[in-house]
Structure formats: structure tokens, C-alpha cells
Amino acid sequence: MNDVRFSLVPDHKGMIWDLLLYVPTVFALVLLASKFWFGGDTNLAYLLSFLASFFFIAGANRILKTRLMLLPTAPTAIEVGKQTARLILRNGEQISLVKELRFYSDFAGRSFGLSGLDGTGKRLQFVFHKGQFPDERAYKAVLDALRSPS
Numbered sequence: 001m002n003d004v005r006f007s008l009v010p011d012h013k014g015m016i017w018d019l020l021l022y023v024p025t026v027f028a029l030v031l032l033a034s035k036f037w038f039g040g041d042t043n044l045a046y047l048l049s050f051l052a053s054f055f056f057i058a059g060a061n062r063i064l065k066t067r068l069m070l071l072p073t074a075p076t077a078i079e080v081g082k083q084t085a086r087l088i089l090r091n092g093e094q095i096s097l098v099k100e101l102r103f104y105s106d107f108a109g110r111s112f113g114l115s116g117l118d119g120t121g122k123r124l125q126f127v128f129h130k131g132q133f134p135d136e137r138a139y140k141a142v143l144d145a146l147r148s149p150s
Contacts, residue, residue: 003081006142008069011131015067022059026052066127075126078114080145085114087126095124103146112143 033048065071072091079086085097097116100123104113115125133139 003079003084003086004141004145005077005079006133006138007077008075008128008132009134010069011067011129014129014131015063018059018063018067022055022063026056026059029055066129066132069132075128078128078142080142085116085146097124105143112146114146 029048029052033045033052036042036048037045061071065074068074069076069090072089073093074090075087076090077088079088083098083101085101087095087097089095095118097114098119099117099121101116102114104115106112109130111127111129113125113127115123117123128142130136130139133142
């Protein structure tokens with residue numbers, strides 16, 4: 001089986017876009033929550049606080065794991081083979097997706113998702129961005145490798 005390996009790099013440009021998306025959103029939700037808290041509508045304040053917390057955690061995970069690859073469970077390389085994909089994580093662990101391998105591409109062509117079962121039957125999913133690949137050629141090559149059924 002000839003696996004094709006693709007090394008990933010931090011996506012600083014994508015990180016800037018994510019910061020421009022998440023920081024104002026969280027800031028606005030916190031401001032609205034504080035307005036409603038001090039205005040007496042605590043139920044709406046709780047809801048907005050929850051949403052602010054959710055977006056903060058989701059944004060931090062997206063930036064630290066997929067964009068900058070700083071978290072220990074962040075993939076640093078992907079190997080695509082026949083009906084399998086192996087991910088090498090930052091902490092040195094290797095995960096093989098061997099069953100029910102599914103590939104999800106977005107319409108804009110800027111990212112894709114990969115999900116499947118590892119050897120123990122645990123379902124895992126990962127998101128990869130175009131900026132994580134060293135160049136356009138590598139990104140297209142991984143897409144072609146994942147789309148081809150053989």
C-alpha cells in the first residue's frame with residue numbers, strides 16, 4: 001500500500017480571519033449580556049453569556065488546534081492510502097482512520113473534513129484548511145487522493 005504523506009504548516013493568514021470573526025462576536029455578546037444583566041433581564045443575560053462562552057471556546061479551539069497547530073491533539077501530517085488515512089498528531093501519536101472513512105469538502109474549496117473510525121471503533125473527525133498545506137499543489141493533491149476510491 002503506497003501512502004502519500006502531506007505535512008501541515010501553521011495557517012497564520014487563516015488565524016487572522018478567525019480572530020476577525022470570533023473576537024468581535026464574543027465582545028458583542030459580552031457587551032449585550034452585561035447590558036441585559038444590569039438592565040434586569042437576567043435570563044437573556046445568561047443566554048448571551050453562554051453564547052459568548054461557547055463562541056470563545058470554539059474560536060480558541062479552532063485557532064489553537066487547526067490554524068496554529070499548538071494543541072497536543074493537532075494533526076501535523078496526514079498520510080492518505082487506499083481506504084485509510086493516518087494522522088500524525090503534535091504529541092507524536094498516530095491515528096489511523098480505517099473504517100467508514102468519509103471526506104467532506106466545502107463549496108468554496110478552502111477546507112475539508114475527514115471522519116472515520118479508528119482501530120478501536122471510536123469515531124473521530126478532523127478539519128483541514130487550505131492554508132495548512134505548504135502550497136496549492138499539495139492541497140489539490142490531498143483532495144485528489146481523498147476523492148479517489150482506489
